[in-house]
Amino acid sequence: MSRIAVVTGGTRGIGEAISLKLQEKGRRVIANYGGNDAAAKAFSDRTGIEVRRWDVGDHNACLDACAAIEDDCGPIDIMVNNAGITRDATMMRMTFEQWDEVIRIDLTGCFNMAKAVFPNMRTRGWGRIVNVGSVNGQGGQIGQVNYAAAKSGIHGFTKSLAMEGAKYGVTANAIAPGYIATDMLSSIPENVMEKIVAQIPVGRLGQPDEIARGVEFLTSDNAAFVTGSTLSINGGQHMY
Ligand code: CAA
DSSP: OOOEEEETTTTSHHHHHHHHHHHHTTOEEEEEESSOHHHHHHHHHHHOOEEEEOOTTOHHHHHHHHHHHHHHTOOEEEEEEOOOOOOOOOTTTOOHHHHHHHIIIIIIHHHHHHHHHHHHHHHHTOEEEEEEOOHHHHHOOTTOHHHHHHHHHHHHHHHHHHHHHGGGTEEEEEEEEOSBSSGGGGGSOHHHHHHHHHTOTTSSOBOHHHHHHHHHHHTSTTOTTOOSOEEEESTTSSOO
16 A cells, blocks of 8 residues: 655645656645645646645644545555745844744644644554755745744754654655745845845755655655654755
């Protein structure tokens, strides 16, 4: 039987590429989305991948959604926490609402989903959790104190979860994408975008599929010895 993979924010952008890659590798994928019904339906019609809507920032909604998936389809073996939003503004202008919304969805969303799947993975002795962080969680970014804090939090969350899962066959790893060509970049002013690309040694934006390949590796059956790691896929923008 195919292993079941849940990908949050799995119908658009990087999440779409991850869903497609895992499907291509024989996983049964359930793609979560937060609100764009039309885009989700178009994605599902195009790919045959099942889509389900819930808010990853809502703790009970995550518990209910994962319980329903396990009832309907079987055990969730692979969890990819990809859902994320930006609400960019410099510190002088950032509101509490912008801070709170990004922390709730980008960081608490990972906790909520891991909380829903980790106990059963542990009991079964097998699980793969991948959390999508960001180069800006590693290096910081003008206009992103909220997003950088959330993404940086993901990296610490991942290491701690990896320690707790290690002896039960559950791995937890992070991917830290750089600037990837998706809708998320559309709000960046053109002159700022030029500055950003100039900071990327390979001289271009990344493609969603380049992130999906990393997720494919970290969720594969033979990646059992890789846990607590962060895979940076950023064109060399941030190295350490
Ligand atoms: N890199 C380099 N310089 C940047 C920058 C960046 N990412 N963001 C802002 N700046 C610079 C601007 O060029 C400007 O410099 P000058 O004063 O020398 O012209 C200065 O910071 C202030 O910026 P703005 O004039 O644009 O100020 P604003 O208040 O009108 O807008 C902003 C501020 C909303 C932060 C806007 O600059 C912006 O959207 N910046 C991009 C922020 C960004 O990189 N977001 C990442 C989104 S993609 C993502 O998050 C995915 C991921 O994981 C990588």
